[in-house]
Amino acid sequence: MYVEMKEICKTFDGFQASDHVSFGIEKGQMAALLGPSGSGKTTILRMLAGLDMPDSGDIMINGILVNDLPGNKRGIGFVFQNYALFRYMTVADNIAFGLEVQKKGKAEIKERVEELLELISMEDLGKRYPHQLSGGQKQRVAFARALAPRPGLLLLDEPFAAIDAKVRRELRNWLKEMIGRVGITSIFVTHDQEEAMEVANQVIIINQGKIEQIGTPKEICFHPQTEFVSDFIETDRWIV
Amino acid sequence: MEQQIVKVKNKKGVRVIPGFGLSMGVTLAMLSCIVLIPLASIFISVSKISLQEFVEIVTSRQVMSGYMVSFTCAFFAAIINGAFGLVLAWVLVRYDFPGKRIMDGMIELPFALPTAVAGISLTFLYSDQGWIGQLFDKAGVRIAYTRIGITIAMVFVGIPFVVRSVQPVLAKLDRQYEEAAMMLGAGRWRTFFRVVLPELFPALLAGFGLAFARGIGEYGSVVFIAGNIPYETQIAPLLIMSKLEQFKYSDATAIALVLLLVSFLLMFLINSLQIYMQRFVKN
Amino acid sequence: MSKKKQRTYQQDIVGDSINSLRKVVEPPKENGSHLMKYLLIGISAAFLFLMLALPLAVVVMNACKEGWDAYREAVMDEYTMKALQLTLLATVITVAVNTIFGLFASFLLSKFYFRGRQVLAALIDIPFSISPVIAGLVFILTFGNMGWMGDVLDKYNIKIVFAVPGVVLVTVFVTFPFVFRELFPVLNAQGKDEEEAAALMGAGGFTIFRRITLPHIKWALLYGIILCSARAMGEFGAVSVISGHLRGKTNTLPLHVEILYNEFNTTAAFAVSSILVLLAVLILVVKSLVEWKKE
Numbered sequence: 001m002y003v004e005m006k007e008i009c010k011t012f013d014g015f016q017a018s019d020h021v022s023f024g025i026e027k028g029q030m031a032a033l034l035g036p037s038g039s040g041k042t043t044i045l046r047m048l049a050g051l052d053m054p055d056s057g058d059i060m061i062n063g064i065l066v067n068d069l070p071g072n073k074r075g076i077g078f079v080f081q082n083y084a085l086f087r088y089m090t091v092a093d094n095i096a097f098g099l100e101v102q103k104k105g106k107a108e109i110k111e112r113v114e115e116l117l118e119l120i121s122m123e124d125l126g127k128r129y130p131h132q133l134s135g136g137q138k139q140r141v142a143f144a145r146a147l148a149p150r151p152g153l154l155l156l157d158e159p160f161a162a163i164d165a166k167v168r169r170e171l172r173n174w175l176k177e178m179i180g181r182v183g184i185t186s187i188f189v190t191h192d193q194e195e196a197m198e199v200a201n202q203v204i205i206i207n208q209g210k211i212e213q214i215g216t217p218k219e220i221c222f223h224p225q226t227e228f229v230s231d232f233i234e235t236d237r238w239i240v
Numbered sequence: 241m242e243q244q245i246v247k248v249k250n251k252k253g254v255r256v257i258p259g260f261g262l263s264m265g266v267t268l269a270m271l272s273c274i275v276l277i278p279l280a281s282i283f284i285s286v287s288k289i290s291l292q293e294f295v296e297i298v299t300s301r302q303v304m305s306g307y308m309v310s311f312t313c314a315f316f317a318a319i320i321n322g323a324f325g326l327v328l329a330w331v332l333v334r335y336d337f338p339g340k341r342i343m344d345g346m347i348e349l350p351f352a353l354p355t356a357v358a359g360i361s362l363t364f365l366y367s368d369q370g371w372i373g374q375l376f377d378k379a380g381v382r383i384a385y386t387r388i389g390i391t392i393a394m395v396f397v398g399i400p401f402v403v404r405s406v407q408p409v410l411a412k413l414d415r416q417y418e419e420a421a422m423m424l425g426a427g428r429w430r431t432f433f434r435v436v437l438p439e440l441f442p443a444l445l446a447g448f449g450l451a452f453a454r455g456i457g458e459y460g461s462v463v464f465i466a467g468n469i470p471y472e473t474q475i476a477p478l479l480i481m482s483k484l485e486q487f488k489y490s491d492a493t494a495i496a497l498v499l500l501l502v503s504f505l506l507m508f509l510i511n512s513l514q515i516y517m518q519r520f521v522k523n
Numbered sequence: 524m525s526k527k528k529q530r531t532y533q534q535d536i537v538g539d540s541i542n543s544l545r546k547v548v549e550p551p552k553e554n555g556s557h558l559m560k561y562l563l564i565g566i567s568a569a570f571l572f573l574m575l576a577l578p579l580a581v582v583v584m585n586a587c588k589e590g591w592d593a594y595r596e597a598v599m600d601e602y603t604m605k606a607l608q609l610t611l612l613a614t615v616i617t618v619a620v621n622t623i624f625g626l627f628a629s630f631l632l633s634k635f636y637f638r639g640r641q642v643l644a645a646l647i648d649i650p651f652s653i654s655p656v657i658a659g660l661v662f663i664l665t666f667g668n669m670g671w672m673g674d675v676l677d678k679y680n681i682k683i684v685f686a687v688p689g690v691v692l693v694t695v696f697v698t699f700p701f702v703f704r705e706l707f708p709v710l711n712a713q714g715k716d717e718e719e720a721a722a723l724m725g726a727g728g729f730t731i732f733r734r735i736t737l738p739h740i741k742w743a744l745l746y747g748i749i750l751c752s753a754r755a756m757g758e759f760g761a762v763s764v765i766s767g768h769l770r771g772k773t774n775t776l777p778l779h780v781e782i783l784y785n786e787f788n789t790t791a792a793f794a795v796s797s798i799l800v801l802l803a804v805l806i807l808v809v810k811s812l813v814e815w816k817k818e
Contacts, residue, residue: 255635256719256722256723257634257635257715257718257719257722257728257731258722258727258728258731259630259634259728259729259731259732260631260635260637262627262728263627263628263630263631263635264631264635264637266623266624266627267624267627267628267631267643270620270623270624270627270628271624271628271643271646271647274620274624274692274695274696274699275646275647275649275650275696275699276646277665278661278662278664278665278696279649279661281661281664281665281670281671282657282660282661282664284664284671285664324566324567324570327563327566327567327570328567328570328571330563331563331564331567332567335560335563335564337564339568341811341815343567343568343571344811345807345808345810345811346571346575346576346807347571348807348810349575349579349803349807350575351750351753351754352750352753352754352757352803352804352806352807353578353579353757353799353800353803354756354757354758354759354776354777354780354796354799354803355757355758355759355760355777356757356759356777356778356780356781356796357582357757357777357780357796357799357800358578359759360780360781360784360792360793360796361578361579361581361582361793361796362578364581364585364789365577365578365581370581371577371581372573372577392574395574396574396575396578399574399575428556428559450651453652456654457652457653457654457655457656457657458654458760459654459655459656459759459760459763460655460759460760460763460777464784477654477655477656477657477760478656480654480656480657480660481656481763481764484660484663484764489663489664489667489669492660493660493664496654496656496657496660499654499657500653500657503652503653503654504652507652
């Protein structure tokens with residue numbers, strides 16, 4: 001297992017956000033944390049990133065117990081829901097920031113930034129500021145910025161939530177392809193069943209802070225183990 | 241599986257953004273040295289006065305009349321500011337007209353103008369020989385050296401508080417509410433009093449409270465126009481000042497403590513009312 | 524309503540009946556609200572003229588009443604110059620101290636969640652709700668002869684009360700929350716995503732502050748500094764209590780104005796005031812420019 005959560009519990013002001021959550025994800029997998037809003041999926045992602053601390057339980061990444069390791073030492077890239085692009089830096093500076101902080105050489109940074117701009121097909125937009133970009137472009141920059149320091153694990157919080165429906169499907173395929181090409185283990189949070197089924201090869205369904213089912217999209221679709229899962233997936237089929 | 245155990249610290253002690261300790265340290269140290277420790281002195285000094293002495297000081301005729309003058313004048317000034325502040329905020333947010341930017345800039349004049357300058361200038365304006373005072377003097381109304389003058393000075397210092405509290409809330413207020421009310425056939429006045437005013441009320445109240453508190457404590461701009469006639473126009477802060485000049489430290493401390501508690505109580509009441517109102521408005 | 528306009532309304536009726544009906548119904552209402560608009564603007568303008576513009580005019584008129592020579596004499600007076608120096612000194616120190624505090628405190632309260640956060644914010648606001656006279660009194664009770672720190676200070680021969688350090692200290696106290704109050708709402712509205720993202724990449728506190736946080740607050744910071752200087756320059760009540768009115772030593776400009784006024788030297792009092800008015804207006808203009816630039 002590349003990523004493992006064991007018996008994680010977390011409460012916020014008496015609200016049980018995570019209730020004995022345990023799961024594992026193999027290296028190179030693309031996993032989706034799927035659940036209705038308020039189910040506690042974002043909390044799990046934030047705990048993996050070290051943005052929130054669990055009350056009890058263990059988190060392992062690449063065989064290392066990271067419970068008390070600050071987020072920046074866990075070797076992860078994080079794509080925020082609203083991208084959290086640095087508003088006062090250009091696209092290129094955004095991507096370079098993580099490398100600058102690691103005190104990489106100027107030439108190396110430049111090379112890596114160019115490589116990533118090419119990857120996200122935004123070679124000509126390096127000098128733009130975030131407010132001059134479309135939603136889809138912002139998302140791609142956030143993706144490139146997270147990848148720049150070559151993390152071992154990529155975490156994405158509702159990566160498509162802020163993008164309008166038309167572009168979403170397109171971007172979804174793009175992201176799937178990119179992650180496949182880079183070959184990085186990734187976990188993303190979503191409340192959209194279709195999104196999870198289409199993009200991920202492992203789906204973790206969460207409800208009220210508990211894991212309902214873990215499996216491949218196929219298993220979840222054809223063998224739902226709880227009533228909640230069958231409801232949650234069924235309703236989706238109806239809408240689509 | 242290879243495991244590398246990192247030393248376990250207090251689990252909640254790990255924070256993502258660095259700089260918590262330093263920021264907390266600097267903030268607390270500066271706050272304590274400049275505000276909290278000096279402020280504690282007033283309580284230390286009061287504890288040296290016996291209760292009987294304390295009651296005697298704050299209930300003496302001079303002190304009681306000082307409180308009365310301060311509280312009533314500040315109250316009326318805050319009411320006047322509430323009315324005009326609302327009109328000013330409305331005009332600045334809802335209308336476009338030449339000179340609007342200058343008008344908006346002028347609102348902060350009482351913040352920027354030294355209180356002593358405002359004080360002597362208002363006194364000059366409203367004395368029986370001043371530009372405005374003359375007119376009223378003919379009608380037999382004296383403004384400078386009366387409570388009317390004190391109230392006017394307090395209106396001067398308090399006006400920015402109301403305008404600056406109401407302005408942003410009014411600007412953010414969704415006009416759809418008003419349009420909805422109009423569509424339902426409500427007239428302009430009814431729409432204003434039933435739809436707009438309730439939305440603005442918490443902000444208006446906050447502005448009122450700030451102007452009231454400022455009026456009670458104000459010294460520089462009031463002391464000149466007040467004229468300091470005993471039992472008539474002596475404000476409470478002036479009493480503290482004159483006790484200090486007579487080296488009656490315990491008298492000054494006692495008077496100050498009551499004033500301090502009243503302003504804290506006032507701010508607390510207005511805060512609670514505001515929270516209550518906001519909950520009401522949200523629902 | 525002009526005839527021309529009426530004709531268009533009628534033409535419209537022929538064209539699009541529903542649309543034009545609205546237009547025909549609306550104009551009288553519009554007229555009413557126009558009247559209201561000018562009435563309200565009129566009230567506002569009158570209020571501002573009476574309450575704010577006239578006092579300024581009084582200062583300028585009286586300062587110039589006895590001509591340029593009298594004005595220059597009052598302004599160039601030795602004691603006026605000393606008072607101006609002290610005022611500027613106190614202002615510079617106050618702004619520096621309160622800026623440092625404002626930066627740390629607003630960063631702390633907007634980027635971290637901890638128990639007692641609200642209490643801390645309320646404590647920072649205390650100087651706002653305290654009478655300046657009480658602020659002065661508090662420092663006398665602490666550092667004066669009778670104060671609990673008095674003996675210690677005496678022993679080392681440090682004078683705070685009735686001396687320059689006291690003047691500076693009360694000025695800092697009275698304007699303590701100003702910079703914080705300007706920065707905090709901006710930082711709070713910005714959220715902490717950007718800082719978290721930078722921290723996850725391993726950026727240190729100083730780097731995050733300089734490269735991520737500071738660009739967000741540069742205008743608010745400037746604005747806070749401007750407001751803080753205005754208040755610091757004009758503080759009267761608190762300084763009046765603690766300075767002891769020592770001419771040429773602990774007199775600030777506002778105190779000097781008071782002395783001149785109480786000596787019935789009105790022209791000089793207003794002449795000195797005009798320096799402060801000039802500074803105040805200058806500050807308001809700069810402030811408006813900052814706001815305009817920010818937009």
